Each structure stands twice: as C-alpha cells, then as structure tokens.
Amino acid sequence: MASEKRNPIVFFxxxxxKQPAGRIKLELFAxxxxxxxxNFRQFCTGEYRINGVPQxxxxxxxxxxxxx
Numbered sequence: 001m002a003s004e005k006r007n008p009i010v011f012f013x014x015x016x017x018k019q020p021a022g023r024i025k026l027e028l029f030a031x032x033x034x035x036x037x038x039n040f041r042q043f044c045t046g047e048y049r050i051n052g053v054p055q056x057x058x059x060x061x062x063x064x065x066x067x068x
Contacts, residue, residue, distance in 0.1 A: 007031055010044040012057065 008028045014021045026044075028037035042048040046056040 005031075008037065008041050010041055012044070 007030050010026050010028060012024045012026075014024060028041055030037035039048070043056045046054040046058060048055045
C-alpha cells in the first residue's frame, strides 16, 4: 500500500492590535505547483533567509481583505 503525499498546511495567527483574533489555515497545492508552494511555505515559516536574516510574513499587516 503506497502512502499518499499530502499537501502542506501553513497558518497565520492574526492579531487586531495586540489581541489574538484567530488563525487562518492555508493548504498549499504542492501537487499542482510544487515550487511555488515550497517558496510560500518557507516565507510562512521564516525558513527563507537573505544574509542569514529570516524573510517572511511574521509581523506583517494586512492591507485589505477582499470577501469572496
């Protein structure tokens, strides 16, 4: 029985001001676009580094949220 490889899931913990507001979970479709999914995963986890400095979304603000 072969094990099926699953798509990675990453999350953003959201705060409004300093108050926790919830968690957004994102499934990355590595089965469809593996390189893009891996690049985004590394930005989400802070693994991607430039000159030893982690790059990513930690501490970033949302500009706007589009419903849909």
